[in-house]
Amino acid sequence: MELLKDKILKNGRCLGADVLKVDSFLNHQLDIALFNEIGKELKRRFAGKKVTKILTIEASGIAVASIAAQYFDFVPVVFAKKQEAANLSGEVYSSEVYSFTKQKTYLIRVDKRYLSAGDQVLIIDDFLANGNAALGLADLVEQAGGHVVGIGAVIEKGFQKGRAVLAEKGYHVESLAIVQRIQDGQPVLL
Ligand code: 5GP
Helix, strand or coil: CHHHHHHHHHHHHEEECCEECCHHHHHCCCCCHHHHHHHHHHHHCCCCCCEEEEECCCCHHHHHHHHHHHHCCCCCCEECCCCCCHHHCEEEEEEEEEEECEEEEEEEEHHHHHHCCCCEEEEEEEEEEECHHHHHHHHHHHHCCCEEEEEEEEEEECCHHHHHHHCCCCCCCEEEEEEEEEEEEEEEEC
């Protein structure tokens, strides 16, 4: 996706050796024209797959997943919650996720009413790094008896182990731009 690559190269900022900030178009201010192209491209990458639901994680995954859903026949989007919420005190699927950007482990949860056996779930997130968020989301789907159709990330950091971990478990992984390394404070794309 040339549009996405251009945005990363022009507007991405690196924090240390392994974090890419893309707040101006993906994580804080949202470039909706770009999101629309991301949605179309995700549909192209998972063409022919039956998807009944898209699952993501709050907060940054929600916008990407919602716009992408329009290209998947407007299937429902479910987002896993990271915060304990009063209205989630009942029956939930939960899984532990370690965040390397925040350096802590947190619980993600989805109300049992929103994931079911028979669901064909596409997991979408903004970044793929070590694969922990995606593994946690896949765990929620599988606890419900659903099937993970694939995992789509907008930006993959190819120097971290996420793809290998997810591929080893047999998941179909697609990312729309791959950062090969961060060099002199700049992202180098594949
Ligand atoms: P993983 O679970 O694959 O290690 O990391 C993916 C999650 O961490 C994503 O949900 C994303 O929000 C966050 N993340 C990981 N690396 C980065 C990064 O370089 N930049 C930003 N903005 N978020 C990241």
